[in-house]
Amino acid sequence: MPLVTTGELVTRAATAHSAVAAFNIITLEHVEAVIAGAESTGAPVVLQVSENAVKFRYGRLLPLARAAVAAAERAAVPVALHLDHVQSEDLLRQAHSAGFSSVMYDAARLPYAENLAATRAAADWAHAQGLWIEAELGEVGGKKGEPPLDAHAPGARTDPAQARAFVADSGVDALAVAIGSSHAMTTRTAALDHDLLKRLTATLDVPLVLHGSSGVPDDELTAAVAGGITKVNVGTALNLAMTGAIRAFLAEHPEAVDSRKYLSVGREAMAGEVARIIGVLS
Numbered sequence: 268m269p270l271v272t273t274g275e276l277v278t279r280a281a282t283a284h285s286a287v288a289a290f291n292i293i294t295l296e297h298v299e300a301v302i303a304g305a306e307s308t309g310a311p312v313v314l315q316v317s318e319n320a321v322k323f324r325y326g327r328l329l330p331l332a333r334a335a336v337a338a339a340e341r342a343a344v345p346v347a348l349h350l351d352h353v354q355s356e357d358l359l360r361q362a363h364s365a366g367f368s369s370v371m372y373d374a375a376r377l378p379y380a381e382n383l384a385a386t387r388a389a390a391d392w393a394h395a396q397g398l399w400i401e402a403e404l405g406e407v408g409g410k411k412g413e414p415p416l417d418a419h420a421p422g423a424r425t426d427p428a429q430a431r432a433f434v435a436d437s438g439v440d441a442l443a444v445a446i447g448s449s450h451a452m453t454t455r456t457a458a459l460d461h462d463l464l465k466r467l468t469a470t471l472d473v474p475l476v477l478h479g480s481s482g483v484p485d486d487e488l489t490a491a492v493a494g495g496i497t498k499v500n501v502g503t504a505l506n507l508a509m510t511g512a513i514r515a516f517l518a519e520h521p522e523a524v525d526s527r528k529y530l531s532v533g534r535e536a537m538a539g540e541v542a543r544i545i546g547v548l549s
Contacts, residue, residue, distance in 0.1 A: 270339050273347040273369035274399035274440060276311050277474045277498050286477075286492040286548045289313035289349060290541060291502035293320045296534040298335050300505070302342045303534075304541025310549065311345035312541070315500065316367075317352045328358065332365040349401075351500070359389060362398060369399040371443065371476075379429075383436055390438040401476055401498075403443040404433050424463055427470040434473055441474040441498065446491075448479035450503075457482040461494055468495030476500065481507070485547045492548055501544055505537045512536035 273289075280287045290301045292314050305312035314335050321328050332348070339346035350362045350370040362370050372389040374382040386402045393400040404425050425444040434442055444467055447459040457479070467475060474497040480488060481504035488499065513533045516523070523529060 268340065268342050268345060270336060270366065270368065271311070271345040271347050272399060273313055273349045273498075276313060276345065276347050277399075277441060279311075281474055281497045284493075286497050286499045287311060287313060288541070288545050288548055289315050289351075289498055289500045290505060291315045291317055291320065291351060291500070292331070292335060293323060293506075295331075295334050295338075296509070296530055297505060297537065298331075298338045300509075300534045300537035301541050302338055302344075302346060304538040305346070305545060306343045307538070307542045308545045308549070309344060310545045311347070312545070313347045313349050313498070314339065315349045315351040315502075317502075318350075318354060318358055318373075319352070321358060328361050328365050332367070336366040359392070362393075363396040367398070369401065369440075371401040371403070372439075373403055375403040379433075383433060386433075386437040386439060390440075394438070399440045401441040401443060402433075402437060402439040403478070404430050404445070424460060425467060427463075427466045430467060431470050434471055439473065441476055442471060443476040443478050443500075446477070448477060448483050450479045457484070457487065459483065459487050459491055461490055464491060464494040464496070474498060480504075480544075488544075488547050499544075499548055504540055504544065508536040508540040509533035 276287045292298050292301060298314060301312055301314055316331055324331055335348055348367045350367045352373045353359045353370055354373050359370060359372065370393055372386055374385040377385060390400050423445040430442060446464050448457045475495055476498040477491055477496045478500045480499045480501050513529045516529045516532045
């Protein structure tokens with residue numbers, strides 16, 4: 268099946284009052300697991316490559332991107348490719364030619380005015396290439412020039428009025444909002460601010476994205492989708508599934524040296540987690 272665009276999948280999800288699942292990939296096993304899990308549910312999916320994943324791959328985007336494109340084109344469900352948490356201008360400009368239909372440009376670490384200016388420039392460039400662009404807004408610093416609070420730091424919350432101005436002035440197509448989730452959580456204990464989500468949904472006219480969803484319990488995810496979240500990013504949950512399965516396999520088979528034996532177990536565990544999460548969001 269040909270690649271589809273992230274914007275198309277998010278628009279469909281918004282129309283259906285559901286959410287599309289977006290999974291961060293690091294290895295070919297991640298790619299295959301995400302597609303297998305999505306195929307088992309019959310649901311579309313977004314494959315995401317983060318800037319950190321590119322750094323892990325010796326700073327080279329194309330090997331993993333081309334593998335993802337090749338796998339997606341053979342998938343039985345619609346698959347989109349998204350470049351996630353991009354801070355590097357050089358990496359941003361590789362997105363279109365590498366097969367990505369969307370980027371998440373991350374300038375949230377900057378003071379508000381600088382974040383806005385950088386995101387506006389990125390959005391203008393992305394739109395000129397036909398790319399859908401997502402940005403992130405956490406909590407600005409205080410009046411004395413303190414740096415902004417990272418969007419996923421404990422206690423960070425996105426202000427609806429500021430978010431409305433940011434979206435209008437930046438021209439982004441979607442906004443990742445801070446409502447209580449955090450990146451890299453290994454326990455599912457995050458409590459989302461659903462009242463804030465309701466206000467954000469009422470205030471903004473672009474799709475809302477939830478980052479750090481691995482740490483969010485199922486019922487909270489379901490409520491977030493009902494409250495207006497239309498794209499749900501997941502990364503750590505796959506790594507937990509893969510690592511746990513491999514550890515268990517090697518503990519039971521300490522003599523194992525063929526990486527295919529334990530990687531296949533890890534891949535299967537990730538595929539199961541993908542299917543489970545998609546089911547929660549459906």
